[in-house]
Amino acid sequence: MLVTHVDLKDFRNYKGLTLELSSGPTLIVGSNGQGKTNLVEALGFLSTLGSHRVSTDHAMVRQGTDAAIVRVRLEHNERKFLAEVQINRSGANRAQINRSVIRTRELPRYFSSVLFAPEDLALVRGEPSGRRRFIDDLLVLRSPRFSGVIADYERVVKQRNMLLKSARASGIRDANLSTLDVWDERLIEFGAEIISARSALVANLSPEVAKAYERIVGADHGASLANSLSIISRQDDAESAVATNDVGEIISVADATTAFTAALESVRKVERDRAITLVGPHRDDLIFGLNGLPARGYASHGESWSFALSLKLASAELLRRDSAAGDPVLILDDVFAELDKSRRERLADSIANFEQVLITAAVLGDVPERLVANVIHIQAGEVVTNE
Numbered sequence: 162m163l164v165t166h167v168d169l170k171d172f173r174n175y176k177g178l179t180l181e182l183s184s185g186p187t188l189i190v191g192s193n194g195q196g197k198t199n200l201v202e203a204l205g206f207l208s209t210l211g212s213h214r215v216s217t218d219h220a221m222v223r224q225g226t227d228a229a230i231v232r233v234r235l236e237h238n239e240r241k242f243l244a245e246v247q248i249n250r251s252g253a254n255r256a257q258i259n260r261s262v263i264r265t266r267e268l269p270r271y272f273s274s275v276l277f278a279p280e281d282l283a284l285v286r287g288e289p290s291g292r293r294r295f296i297d298d299l300l301v302l303r304s305p306r307f308s309g310v311i312a313d314y315e316r317v318v319k320q321r322n323m324l325l326k327s328a329r330a331s332g333i334r335d336a337n338l339s340t341l342d343v344w345d346e347r348l349i350e351f352g353a354e355i356i357s358a359r360s361a362l363v364a365n366l367s368p369e370v371a372k373a374y375e376r377i378v379g380a381d382h383g384a385s386l387a388n389s390l391s392i393i394s395r396q397d398d399a400e401s402a403v404a405t406n407d408v409g410e411i412i413s414v415a416d417a418t419t420a421f422t423a424a425l426e427s428v429r430k431v432e433r434d435r436a437i438t439l440v441g442p443h444r445d446d447l448i449f450g451l452n453g454l455p456a457r458g459y460a461s462h463g464e465s466w467s468f469a470l471s472l473k474l475a476s477a478e479l480l481r482r483d484s485a486a487g488d489p490v491l492i493l494d495d496v497f498a499e500l501d502k503s504r505r506e507r508l509a510d511s512i513a514n515f516e517q518v519l520i521t522a523a524v525l526g527d528v529p530e531r532l533v534a535n536v537i538h539i540q541a542g543e544v545v546t547n548e
């Protein structure tokens with residue numbers, strides 16, 4: 162897949178930007194704070210409907226304006242699309258394909274990209290919510306129908322929590338069981354699908370992460386991924402999960418349904434007291450293993466960083482393997498400055514055969530020479546040369 166043209170209007174520090182892009186590697190250079198990350202963030206938003214930097218969309222709307230527009234021309238399989246999203250400071254965002262309005266959440270069907278940025282270190286070191294979002298974004302890129310399943314599941318959790326709260330407030334303990342049962346059914350139906358799909362994805366991704374890590378670092382540190390499921394009450398902690406690697410198996414929808422049903426039953430009383438849904442994919446985590454230990458809490462800065470990068474390269478590899486739309490667009494924000502010379506070269510090797518790679522750097526010299534073919538200079542939200 163290729164992005165051949167980008168138009169930004171009132172996105173971050175871009176008043177109006179028009180840019181042509183070609184296949185292969187493109188280097189986006191400029192001093193700090195000029196808009197390099199803003200540009201790739203805009204592209205990332207189109208394929209994940211989120212930003213890697215902020216959780217609220219309004220930060221992306223240029224100061225003093227009400228709406229930002231990201232419009233790109235895409236090409237794959239000799240088909241051309243015009244994809245557009247309008248990010249509104251207040252109110253819902255709007256999306257279009259070929260100038261026809263579509264539901265915003267359908268956008269990832271059209272544009273697949275994988276972005277790696279320094280913020281992704283939080284995938285390894287941060288809270289479970291970031292890892293859940295990572296795996297769900299990838300799930301949606303691979304099977305777009307999951308954007309609907311995940312949205313449905315989240316809605317059910319919200320409504321179920323509201324019901325638990327109102328039951329607690331009104332002192333009803335057992336009387337409203339029947340209403341809760343209806344929500345339980347929906348929760349289990351959508352939840353089991355997500356649990357099963359995530360487990361299959363993790364099983365596919367884990368060996369790719371190991372390979373990517375080895376390619377970047379030049380040594381096999383046994384990088385691995387495993388599921389940590391809230392519906393299976395596990396006595397063991399992350400350490401033993403990594404050691405035994407027994408949570409990496411694929412779980413069928415039927416098994417997930419059975420386990421989810423049993424888990425809900427066992428937490429029913431506590432849920433009534435706390436008025437919150439305690440088990441399900443919204444409480445799950447991924448455990449990253451390195452050198453036989455959990456990466457979180459054990460891995461060094463450089464190891465964590467290489468692991469996060471490997472997660473993204475492995476995602477790109479999986480997407481390219483089974484996507485009819487060709488390679489995802491690979492976006493590397495500020496990656497090369499963090500790496501020593503040999504890792505820079507290894508990374509350049511790993512990405513060399515992707516259809517399109519966009520690389521940002523403050524210092525051109527940090528990027529291996531063979532990636533310096535197309536260079537775009539950015540200054541204060543404008544392109545100054547495009548050679």
Ligand SMILES: Nc1ncnc2c1ncn2[C@@H]1O[C@H](COP(=O)(O)OP(=O)(O)OP(=O)(O)O)[C@@H](O)[C@H]1O
Nearest residue numbers: 173174193194195196197198199220222223224523
């Ligand atoms: N909503 C907004 N409206 C106007 N300007 C914004 C908005 N959001 C961010 N900016 C500006 O964009 C600039 C940051 O751009 P960006 O993060 O793309 O820099 P960069 O070129 O990637 O720099 P670095 O090399 O430091 O990573 C800052 O000057 C910031 O003030």
Ligand SMILES: [Mg+2]
Nearest residue numbers: 197198199495
């Ligand atoms: Mg930046």
